[in-house]
Amino acid sequence: KAGVTQTPRYLIKTRGQQVTLSCSPISGHRSVSWYQQTPGQGLQFLFEYFSETQRNKGNFPGRFSGRQFSNSRSEMNVSTLELGDSALYLCASSLGHLRNTEAFFGQGTRLTVV
Amino acid sequence: AQTVTQSQPEMSVQEAETVTLSCTYDTSESDYYLFWYKQPPSRQMILVIRQEAYKQQNATENRFSVNFQKAAKSFSLKISDSQLGDAAMYFCAYRSGEDSNYQLIWGAGTKLIIKP
Numbered sequence: 001k002a003g004v005t006q007t008p009r010y011l012i013k014t015r016g017q018q019v020t021l022s023c024s025p026i027s028g029h030r031s032v033s034w035y036q037q038t039p040g041q042g043l044q045f046l047f048e049y050f051s052e053t054q055r056n057k058g059n060f061p062g063r064f065s066g067r068q069f070s071n072s073r074s075e076m077n078v079s080t081l082e083l084g085d086s087a088l089y090l091c092a093s094s095l096g097h098l099r100n101t102e103a104f105f106g107q108g109t110r111l112t113v114v
Numbered sequence: 115a116q117t118v119t120q121s122q123p124e125m126s127v128q129e130a131e132t133v134t135l136s137c138t139y140d141t142s143e144s145d146y147y148l149f150w151y152k153q154p155p156s157r158q159m160i161l162v163i164r165q166e167a168y169k170q171q172n173a174t175e176n177r178f179s180v181n182f183q184k185a186a187k188s189f190s191l192k193i194s195d196s197q198l199g200d201a202a203m204y205f206c207a208y209r210s211g212e213d214s215n216y217q218l219i220w221g222a223g224t225k226l227i228i229k230p
Contacts, residue, residue, distance in 0.1 A: 058217070
C-alpha cells in the first residue's frame, strides 16, 4: 500500500510570507502528527490531528497551525515566516485509536526561509 | 515532563562488528512505549524496534535488539553484524501509554558510521 506522502519536498520562501505543507497519510490511518526537525532544536512535536480534530499540541507559537480533512489528509500552515522556521517538517500517520500502534513517516518537506 | 537523552552524538563501527547506542529517559509514568528510529540520508524516519514498558522481555528484530532497564530508565540499541546500509542517524523516542496521546518525544540522535 502507498506510504505517507508529503508535498512539496522542497520549498523556498521569503521572510514574512506564509506557507502550506500537505500530508497524505496511509489509507485507513486517521491520525496525523507533524514534527519540526532542525539541527539546533532536534525533533519537536507540533501537533496531532485525529478525525479532523486537533488532539494534541506542542509548544509552538500561534503562527503554526494545521487542519485535517475528512479524508484524513492534513495541512500545516506557517504564517509570517521567520528565518528560524527553516527546517525539515515531518509528517507521521498512524491508526490513532489503538494503544500499540506504529507511526509511519513521510520523507518530509524541506523549508528554507530567506 | 518527559525527556529523552542520547549522549553519543556519533559512533563508528567496523563492518560486521557489533555496536551499542545509548539512550536514557526520564518519566514519572509507568505505562509508555520506547522506540528506536533510523533516519538515512533520504530523511525518512524508519522504525527499527519498539519496546512496551510493561513487557520485561527485551525486544528483538533480526540483527537489532534492545537492553531495556526500566528501573534505570535506560534503553540501549544493539546492532549485530553491522552492515553498510545501517549507516544513518538513530533516534530514541518516547511515547506515553496514555490513551489519545501519540506525541513522540525525541532524543538528539546518534550518527552511526560504518567503516568498510
